[in-house]
Structures are given as C-alpha cells and as structure tokens.
Amino acid sequence: MELFLKGDTANVAAGLEFITQKLKIKLTSDGYPIQVKQVQGPLRITSSSGKGEISFAKPIHFFRALGLWLENYRKNHEFDITETPQFTMSGVMLDASRNAVPTVHEVKKLLEHMALLGLDTLMLYTEDTYEVKDYPYFGYMRGKYTIKELKTCDEYAETLGIDIIPCIQTLGHLREALKWNYASSFKDTDDILLVDKTETYEFLESCLKAASEPFRTNRIHIGMDETFQLGLGKYLEEHGYEHHIDIMNRHLQKLVSITDKLGLQPMIWSDMYYPLFAENSPYKDETGNIRADIMNGIPPIEYVYWNYYRNEQEVYEQDIQKHKLLGGKPIFAGGAWTWNGLAPNYGKAISTTRAALSACKKTGVEQIFVTLWGDNGAETPFVAAYPILQLFAEHSYQQEVTLEKVSERFAFCSDGTFADFMNLRLLDETPSVMKDNMNSSMTSKVLLYQDILIGLYDENVRGLSLGEHYQRLAAVLAISKKNNPAWEALFGLYEQLATVLADKAEIGIKLKSAYENKDFEQLKALLTVLDSIKANVDLLRQKHRSLWFAAYKPFGWEVMDIRYGGVITRIDSVKYRIQEWMEGRISEIEELAENRLYHDGPWEMADGLVGGNVYHRIVTAGSFSL
Template sequence: MELHVRGDISSVAEGLRGIAKQLNIHLSTKGYPIDVKNQHGPLRAANKDGHGEITFDKPIHFFRALGLWLEHFHKDHEFDLSENPQFELSGVMLDASRNAVPTVADIEKLLRRMAVMGLDTLMLYTEDTYEVKEYPYFGYMRGRYTTEELKACDDYAGKLGIEMIPCIQALGHLREALKWNDAASIKDTDDILLVDEPKTYEFLENCIRAASEPFQTKRIHIGMDETFQLGLGKYLEKHGYENHIDLMNRHLQKVVSLTDKYGLKPMIWSDMYFTLFAEDSKYRDENGRIREEILASIPDVELVYWNYYQGEQEVYETYFRHHKQLAKKTIFAGGAWTWNGLAPNYGKAIATTEAAMAACKKEGIKEVFVTLWGDNGAETPFSTSMPILQLFAEHTYHKEVTIAHTAKRFAFLNEGHFDDFMMLKRLDETPGVMKDNMNISMTSKVLLYQDVLIGLYDENIRGLSIGEHYQKLVPEMEQAKHNNPKWEKLFEFYEQLARVLSVKAEIGIKIKEVYEKKDFEQMRAFLPKLDWIQANVNLLRQMHRNIWFAAYKPFGWEVIDIRYGGVITRMDSVKYRIHEWLEGRISAIEELEEERLRHDGPWEMFDGLIGGNVYHRIVTAGNFSL
C-alpha cells in the first residue's frame, strides 16, 4: 500500500522508513494521506473521508498506531480507535547467554516486530556474551557481541522508539566466565564471584563500563539472582561464615558505587531478599515489620520481581505488596516459556501472563517485561515467543484482554494463525500431563533424547499412548505448515519432531517386552524401525540447524549437534546389541535385563510431569565428566 505520512513525524521518520517493508507499505507523496500529530494523551488511529489520522505521545505509540491503522483500513476502511497505555515501560528480555546468541539482523527483526506491537524496551541478557577487552577469555568461543554490534542494535532500536538496556550479572550466574583459570582469583563458587576481593571489583568495573558503553540508556540490569551458595566457597575458607543478606548488601553497595561512577541507574532481581518476607523471618521486629536497620542497609536500586510460575493473581499481588516495603519502585518480569525444552509451553505462559498482568494493573506496577530464557541450550527457537509477546502487548494497551482479540492482532502483525501456534504446546502437553502444563512437563525433549536401551523414562510414560498422540499430531502440524507460509520452516521442524516421536517415544518399551518374550522374529522386525529413526532424527537435526543459523551466531550449535548425534549414534549401537543377541553371540542384552523404575530426579514425577530440562540427566544414569 502506498502512503503519504505527513505532519509531526520528525521523531519517527527514520524508523518509519526502516519498518515500511515489514508492513508492506511504500512511502510516497502520491500515497494515501495520513496526518500525524505528536501530543500528550492516548494513541489514536482513525480514518474518515479519504484520509487517515494518527495521534501519538511516545514514538513507540506511533508505530503501534500505524499497525492498528493498517489492520483496520484493510478490514473496516472507516474507524476511530484509541488506546491508553497501562504501563510506563513494557518490553522484552532476550536471553543471549544459553548458547543461542541472536545475530544483529535477528535482533533488528525482533525490534521491528516489537515496534508494531508497541513494546518499548529490549533488555539483552548477556552473562558473558559481550566483549570485555581486558579479559580475553570472557565469552571466548561463545559468540560474544562486540561493542560495535551492540551499538548497531541500540542505534536501530532508537529509531523505532525502543530503549535497549544492558543486562549483565554482577554476582552469580557466571559459571561460563569463571570456568577459566584466569578467573580463579575472583571465584567464590563455580558460578558466584568472590565478595570483598579487590580484583572482583576491578573486574566488575570493566564489565559495567564495557556493557553500558554501546547503549544510549543510563539504565542497567546487574542481575544478582539465585546466588544461594553465596559465601560458601572460597569466601568461607578465607573469612568464615557470614549471612547471605549481609554479604549481598555489602557487595551491592560496592557495585552501586561503580554504577554511580558511570552515571548509571541499576536494577537487580529481587529473589535473594525473599527471606525477609517470611512471617517467621528473623529480620522482622516484634510487630511483624521488617526491621528498619535491615531496610536501611539495602542500597537504592530498583527491584525486579520475576515470577512465571503461578496462575493465581493473588500470589503476584501479595509479592508486589512485599516489594513495596523494600523499594520505591518495583518492576515485574514475566515469562514466555521458551525454555521448556524443544517446544514452547504456551499453556503455562498464557495462564501466568493473564494472572500477573491483572495483578500489575491492580497494584499500580508501572514497568513490566517478558523474559525469553533459553535454559539448557536454547533448543526452542525464540521466534515461538511471538504469540506471548502479542498477548503481553495487548495487556500493555488494554485493561481487559481476550485471546480472540490477541489472535486477530497476531494474525495481522505476525502473519500467522494463533491457533496453529497453540498446537505446538501439545508436543509437551501430552496424555498424563495436567491442563496448560502448569507442572512443566518436557515430554518431547525427554522422549527425543532418552536412550532406547536404557529407557530412564519408560515407566513414566507406560500406558499413556504417547506414540499415538504424536501420530495424530503429524497431519495437524502439516496443515499448520500450509496455513502459515511465513512460518513454514518452524512448523516443518515441529512436524518432523512429532513424526520422529510417533515412532521413537515408546519403542524402548516395546523392545523390552519383545525381549522378555524371547521373540526373535518380532525383535528382528524392530531393526528397520531403528534405521528409520536414525535417518529421521538426522533430518530433524538438519531442519533445526536451518532455523538456528538463520537467527543465531554459529557458536552453541555444536552442543545441539552433539545431542542429535548422540541419538543417531546410539541407534547404531542399539542395532549392534540386538544383532549380537539375535545371532547368539551374546546370551543376554544386559540393558534390557534391568528392571525399569520411574524416573526419580532431579525433578520428581507428579501430576503427569515427564522429566526435567537437563540433557545429561535424560540420556544416562551415568555422568559425563567425573
């Protein structure tokens, strides 16, 4: 469509030119006229009497309004729409630290999608995947971003009215950085920095300077979450035991002095202060209030409350009230559940987003974002997060939101069918799993990687007809592939995953049953199926590889290659073991002689939960490195 966008467009002109192709528009003075006004108040998109109108406050509101205008022009022609933003900040945190490091081009693609959704902030989570020139091993062979790459992303975001905020770790979650010998002097435990060590703060100053330098913003997220072993490693040896709250506060004070030095405004994850909230906490006074000296000892930082687990609004409300005791401002972080394994957990993502966003609005939370984590290798493509980002965006501009409304907006802005995407959750939401997969079953990952002869999860799935479930899913995925041409490669990958699992999921159970009957003829009939699995897992690997290299830097794919390679190679050994038994060269297949037990850790089996998202615990009862 040819448009003549005129009026108050100086703050959005560059971004408009950059986003025109995505929106299928051509900018021309001969095009359909849209008059633009930049003024305080709601965003507005209207069309009447042969010309359009857009009113916006922040640049990001212009891009959302333009998307609304185009969507309704194609449907209604005449309309007058307005929206009131519910939050002062609403954005995305993209995980670039779990092997998948999105390329600059892929980040730009995400930024364009965010702009038309109206999401105004992108936090790039980098534990060690950014360049710190003083430490050559920091992010070595991990696809770390150069300063120039980060600056390019930030410049692009700025044109679209999106603020990019660096997100690093200043205490824990630094296992990959601390594994090298050159970090020995600043290491407390395998993934936590050594508090009170001067070299630690020299290191952190270099990190803070390097991480913030490419960005225009003065905000920075410095992490500090999940440091449960703080002070229990080298610190304990050097100084003796000290309570984690005292260590946390003292360390945070020192880190804040560094952010102050560079004129930065820090935020941290709040979970390490959760012990203060307990009713029986020793940090409360006789009236049940957190003691004043404790509150006074917490440095002046913004607290980010992360929670993507509960589906009850009241839980979020309670914790928001707790946080108000500790900080002037609380920020909320929800989750898109891109880290369930190989497929997104849309059921849990929607349930938790609906509950959390309602609580945010009720409790007056002004800043929110949704996380795209990539735990255990980032096997789920981050692009699967788009339906949840769309839901998050609609909550950002409406007090009440329906899935039907979200689906319509998703169809226009992302050129995909929402219901087809929702089908992906059925790869993990299988028979035996509770509705919406609230207990986080990773069925597809477990059954792809688990060993046919060892079968650590065979007892967990026995009697659930899992293979039949996947078999029925294959033609539905194939249809979804045809329904969504812009997303063809994504659905092709998941169609192939369902196809592989329709055969592989229960084959270990069947082989053991046949072995126990000593039915040589039936056992021989399994050999072609093992050949088929071997070939089709390799095809699945190739499809996954195409998606990876289209979006991410190459570093990290070697891990996924090794995982697929393990399945393929083990099939060869399974066939070898069966042949040896069939030909009488061995009297027993010892792996099949073992009694099958239900998997008992590290994630307990409850309410249909099948497995945990940790590769090395799925494939063997042995170990990889000790």
C-alpha cells in the same frame, strides 16, 4: 497500500523507512492522507471520509498505531479507536547466554516486530557473551557480541523508539565466565564471585564499563539472582559463615559505588531478598516493616520481581505488596516459556501472563517485561515466543484482553494463525499432563533424548499411547505448516519432531517386551523401525540447524550436533547389541534385562512425566564428567 503521512513525523521518520518495508506500504504524496499528531495522552487512530489521523505520545506508540491503523483499514474504512498505554515500560528480555547468541540481523528483526507491537524496551541478557577487552577469555568461543555490534543494535533501536538495556550478572550465574584460570582469584564457587575481594571489583568495573558503553541508556540490569551458595565456597574458608543477606548488602553497596561512578542506574532481580518478606522474618520490626538497620544497608536500587510459575492473580498481588517493603514499586518480569525444552509451553505462558499482568495493573506496577530464557541449550527458537509477545503487547495497551483479540492482532503483526501455533503446546502437553502444562512437563525433550536401551523414562510413559499421540500431532502440524507459509520452517521443525517421536516414544518399551518374550520376528521388525528413527532424527537435526544458522551465531550449535549425534550413534549401538544377541554371540542384553523403575528425580515429578530440563540427566544414569 500508499499513504501520505503529514504533520508530526520528524521524530519517527528514521524508523518509518524500516517499518514501511515490513508493512509493505509506500509513502507518497498521492497516498491516503493521514494527519500525524504527537501529543500527550493515549494513542488514537481514525479513518473517515477518505482521510485518517494518528495521535501518539512516544515514537513507539506511533509505530504500533500505524500497524493498528492498517489492520483496521483492511477490515473497515471507517473507524475511531483509542488505546491507553497501561505501563510506562513494556518490553522483552532476550537470552543470549545459553549457547544461542542471536545475530545483529536477527536482533534488528526482533526490534522491528517489537515496534509494531508497541513494546519499548529490549533487554539483552548476556552473562559472558559481550566483549570485555581487559579479559579476553571472558566469553571466549561463546559468540560474544563486540562493542560495535551492540552499538549497531542500539542505534537501530533508537530509530524505532526502543531502548536497549544491558542485562548482565555481577554475582552468580557466571559458571561459563569463571571456568578459566584468569578468574581463580575471585571465584567463590563454580558460578559465584568472591565478595570483598579487590580483584572481584576490578573485574566487575571492567564488565560494567564494557556492558554499558554501547548503549544510550544509563539503565543497567546487574542480575544477582539465585545465588543460593553465596558465601559457602572460598568465602566460607576465608571468613567463616555469614548470612547471605549481609553478604548481598555489602556486595551491592560496592557495586552501586561503581555504577554511581559510571553514571549508571542499576536494577537487580529481587529473589535473594525474599527472606526479608517472611511473616516470621527476624529482619522485620514490630510494625511488620523491614528493620531500619537492614534497609539502611541496602543502597537505592530498582528491584525486578520475576515470577512465571503461578496462575493465581492474588499470588502476584501479594508478592508485589511485599516488594513495596523495599521502597517503591517493583519492575515485573513474566515469562514466554521458551525454555521448556524443544517446544514452547504456551499453556503455562498464557495462564501465568493473564494472572500476573492483571495483578500488575491492579497494584499499580508501571514497568513490565517478558523473558525469553533459553535454559539448557536454547533448543526452542526464540521466535516461537511471538504469540506470547503479542499477549504482553495487548495487555500493555488494554485493561482487558481476550485471546480472540490477541489472535486477530497476531494474524496481522506476525502473519500467522494463532490457533495453529497453539498446536505446538501438544508436543509437551501430552496425555496425563495437566491442563496448560503448569508442572512444565517436557515430554518431547525427554523422549527425543532418552536412551533407547536404558529407557530411564519408559515406566513413566507406559500406557499413555504417546506414539499414537505424536502420529496424530504430526498430521496436525503438517496442516499448520501449510496454513502458515511465513512460518514454514518453524512448523516443519516441529512436524519432524512429532514424526520422530511417533516411532521413538515407545520404542524402548516395545524392544524390552520383544526381548523378554524372545519374539525374534518382532525384534527384526523393530530393527527396521530403528533405521527409520535414525533417518528421521538426522532430518530433524538438519531442519533445526537451518533455523539456528538463520538466527544465531554459529557458536553453540556444536552442543546440538552432539545431542542429535548422540541419539543417532546410539541407534547404531542398539542395533549392534540386538543383533549380537539374536545371532547368539552374547547370552543376554543386560540393558534390556534390567528391571525398569519409575523415574524418581532429581527433578520434581510432573503428571506422570519428568520436569527436569537437563540433558545429561535424560540420556544416562551415569556421569558425564569427573
């Protein structure tokens, strides 16, 4: 379609060059005339009597409005639609620290998509995957971004009306950064920095300078979450026991002195301050407020309340009110559940997002973002989060949101069928798993990686007919792949995963039964099935590899090769063990002779399956390290 945009286009002209290509439109003087007005207030789109209008306040609103205008023009040439932004900031946090580091090209594609959705902020989560020139081992062989690469991303974001906020860690979650000898003098535990050490703050000042330098914004997320062992390592040896709140406050004061020096405005994850909120907290006074002496020890800073686990709106409302005890309104971080394992957990993401964002609107939270974590290897391609980004975007511009509306907008913005994407949840939301998979069962990851001979989870899946479930799902996903040509590679990956699991899900149970019954004919048949599984796993690896190298830097894929390779080579050993026994060279197969137990941890049980997204606990009861 050809459009003639006239009026207030100066502030969006640079970004239009990229968005028009994405939307497949041309700007010409002979095109359909649209008057563009940059004014305060809601965004508005109209079309009537052969001409249109777009009104917007911020550039990001214009890009959303342009897409919205085109979508509605295709349906009906006459319309008048107004949307009111619900938040002053609505964005995405992209994890670039769990082996998968998106390329600059892929970040640009994400920024274009965010512009179309109207999401105005991107946080790049980089624990050690950014360049700190004073510490060459920081991010060594991890695919870290150079300062030039980050500047390129920021400049591209600026044309689209998007801010990129660096998101780093300045206390914990630094295991990969601290494993080298350079860090030995300022390491408390394996992944936590040593508070009060001069070298620690020299290191952190270098990190803060390096992380903030490429970006226009002065905002920075400095992390500090989940430091449960704070003060319990080298710090304990040197200073004795001290409550983590006191250590946190002192560390935060020193960090803020650095950010003040650098002209930065920091925010932190709020969870380590949760003890301040408890009803019986010794940190509260008789009025129920946090004691003045404690508050005086916490420097002015923004707090990010993260919660993507509950589907009760009142839980979020209560937590937001508790955060106000720290002064001001918290920033809210929800989750797209791209870290469930190999497949996205859409059920939980939708359920928690609905509850959380309704609570944010009700309680006056002004800033939100959705996290795309990649725990334990980033096995789920982050683009699988696009349906949830659409949900966040619609909540960002409307008070009430239906999945029907999300589905309509997803079809336009992502060129995909929302219902087909929802089929991906069935890879983990299997028989016996509760509705919306609220307990985060990661069935597909467990069944792909668990050892065929040892079968740590065989008792958990016995009787669930998961082979039949995955066989049916493979056929469903084959249809979804045809329905979504723009997403053929993604659906092809998950179709192949279902194909693998159709045979592999219960192969261990079948082998043990045939072995115990000395059913040699069945064992011979299963040897053929093992060959099929091996071939299909390798094809799965290749499909996954293609997606990875199209989106990420190469560093980190070696982990996936090792995981897939482990499945493949173990099949060789399984066949070897079975043939040795069938041919009488060994008297028993000890792995199959041992009684199977219901998996009992170390993670919480989840609806008959296991909810721990940790590869090394799936594949063996042994140890991967000394």
